[in-house]
Amino acid sequence: MAVLPTPTAFDATVPVAIIGGGACGLVAGLATAAKGAEVVILERDAVPQGSTALSSGLIPACGSAVQRSQGIDDSVGTMSGDILAKAHHETDKAMVEALCEQSSKTIDWLNAEHGLEFSVLDAFLYPGHRVHRMHGTPARTGTDLIGRLTQAVEAAGIPIVTEAHVTDLFADPSGTITGLRYERPDGSAETLGCQALILACNGFGGNPDMVRELIPDMADANYFGHVGNQGDAIRWGRDLGADMADLGSFQGHGSVAQPHGILISWALMMEGAIQVNLEGRRFSNEHTGYSEQARRVIHQPEATAWNIFDERLHALGMDFEDFRQAKAAGAVGEASSVEELAAVCGLPADALQETLSEAERLAKDQATDGFGRAFLKPALRPPYYAVRVTGAVFHTQGGLVVGPDARVKRPDGSVLPNLFAGGGAARGLSGPDDWGYLSGNGLLTAITLGHIAGERAAEQAAEGQVLEGQVLEGQVLEGQAGEVQA
Ligand SMILES: Cc1cc2nc3c(=O)[nH]c(=O)nc-3n(C[C@H](O)[C@H](O)[C@H](O)COP(=O)(O)OP(=O)(O)OC[C@H]3O[C@@H](n4cnc5c(N)ncnc54)[C@H](O)[C@@H]3O)c2cc1C
Structure with a gap:
């Protein structure tokens, strides 16, 4: 060269x-x-x-x-x-x-x-x-x-x-x-x-x-x-x-399904999904952008987060080819209750319950959380869906x-x-x-x-x-x- x-x-x-x-x-x-x-x-x-x-x-x-x-x-x-x-x-x-x-x-x-x-x-x-x-x-x-x-x-x-x-x-x-x-x-x-x-x-x-x-x-x-x-x-x-x-x-992305390596569209996050870490806690304002979210996810335990969403957002995801592939590959877990969701994801049930309850309250009040995210979309409702994700570099800028x-x-x-x-x-x-x-x-x-x-x-x-x-x-x-x- x-x-x-x-x-x-x-x-x-x-x-x-x-x-x-x-x-x-x-x-x-x-x-x-x-x-x-x-x-x-x-x-x-x-x-x-x-x-x-x-x-x-x-x-x-x-x-x-x-x-x-x-x-x-x-x-x-x-x-x-x-x-x-x-x-x-x-x-x-x-x-x-x-x-x-x-x-x-x-x-x-x-x-x-x-x-x-x-x-x-x-x-x-x-x-x-x-x-x-x-x-x-x-x-x-x-x-x-x-x-x-x-x-x-x-x-x-x-x-x-x-x-x-x-x-x-x-x-x-x-x-x-x-x-x-x-x-x-x-x-x-x-x-x-x-x-x-x-x-x-x-x-x-x-x-x-x-x-x-x-x-x-x-x-x-x-x-x-x-x-x-x-x-x-x-x-x-x-x-x-x-x-x-x-x-x-660089352009990063905080939502790549693992271990499948398939992009999960950030549209879900913008329309109401949340990301939690392995402690079952949110750790960021997901709405600032998916690029900077890569570093944030990588800095979580095991460089891992779970995208949590519901039926409405699952339907939105199915509009995307990548999401359909992730679904076919078995990357999208489903649960009828918070307890079941915690079991599917291997997350502490109490912490996850607290996180989802808080997200529901924020959505009902159309309020802004401590990270600066405004919850303006409908609250998440069971059944829940979840995808295990990590952060990645997409291309240099x-x-x-x-x-x-x-x-x-x-x-x-x-x-x-x-x-x-x-x-x-x-x-x-x-x-x-x-x-x-x-x-x-x-x-x-x-x-x-x-x-x-x-x-x-x-x-x-x-x-x-x-x-x-x-x-x-x-x-x-x-x-x-x-x-x-x-
Ligand atoms: C998963 C993912 C999702 C993305 N989604 C979007 C999106 O929705 N919207 C958006 O704007 N951007 C998106 N991006 C970024 C976008 O893909 C890139 O910014 C864009 O494709 C860059 O185009 P390019 O032509 O510069 O490079 P590329 O499309 O990468 O083309 C460069 C080509 O050069 C060839 N090449 C390299 N070196 C040599 C050499 N020495 N000799 C001969 N050939 C060579 C390579 O083989 C390659 O084919 C995404 C990126 C990724 C990874």
Whole structure:
């Protein structure tokens, strides 16, 4: 994993190369092609999936056509206000506003041009969002999202070179990227020259050494994202002298069923569920956010909590594919009384009774508890349901500092000549730590920066700004339209 001097020749050349075939890379590919530039996406896996496939596939956007059609009033000011408030204003306000502004353009474009069929989830609000703005494809899953994006890329005739693990970049002394080297599963290597490069290879959550270095207290936490995300963008960025920020920031989640490893939607918590520890006691305001809840759960005895809910919330859970899988896997316990619930969960019955009685009183009084949670939903009623959960790291939020044009910056504010980044490879909008993550910040930066990076990279390649006087040898790599190359 290095940045090397430009070789005398490349095996092939292409105007725009993209590393990573998740949401960011696929959207960047579509945007590049829409601007008329040839582009190749390189993906280390046999099938493009990334953390995008593991996600719930829900993307926040404001002022989109589907929001309007569903009668939802939203604005850049409201959405950026929500993101900034969650990050305690410890993030780049101009970037937040620029990406909120971009959000509806990208969603509307993906719907109109590429048939993504986004609609807005309006059954509940995720913590910190004042408006229904989570856009999901029909199945409301990350696999549906990545599947539809992959189909769109194939339909556009954009080659995705799969099983292509990019190991090194080539650059000249000015920091201009001239190409890259990728390895095949059989150990062979190929080189590809390019005029502009987009880093869409996410963060470092899959690299335990980097997590230990940059987020030491989460070194032993479960990682729930894509293991192929090894921090390559940051490692190349270090070699290139790029600016980086918020490297200790991450999206966590305090509700991963164990030992099943299945996400239990936080929607249940927002609609009235509670979390108790192995002592049968609540330990936090569950409504501040699921990201910071990961650390809180991990700090409980045996890094464990139980999500407690009732029939009404069980019905809500069944709207989610993940929850249905958890149910099928036997992760969801059921009990007709508090005593039985205590037995099912192995919790002290007296303490659990006290906790549930207190939660019922708070709900009846519409009161706020000592942790600051306002109990505004109906009280929990038997029969009860419970899922044993732990906290996990989902993806890292720190990364390469980019401007609203997705260009990677140096610490002095200047830009690297032809390098772009988006999604988890770039610094997120969540500030310096886990508490700043507002639901959807991950896919928001993936699709908006992917869209912008693709367009800008195509323009740069068309202008031939970078390779003045330099002729790259080798043939242009041509994908077979409509096929993923392996
Ligand atoms: C369980 C879970 C649920 C989530 N739910 C949501 C949600 O509902 N909404 C939301 O906004 N966010 C959510 N997120 C976060 C979201 O998934 C990510 O922020 C988003 O997918 C990042 O997109 P990306 O394109 O940057 O990265 P990815 O989708 O991870 O794609 C990166 C790709 O790069 C490839 N790659 C890496 N290194 C190389 C290399 N050297 N050479 C070639 N290829 C390489 C990887 O194999 C991968 O396919 C969730 C995350 C998880 C884990």
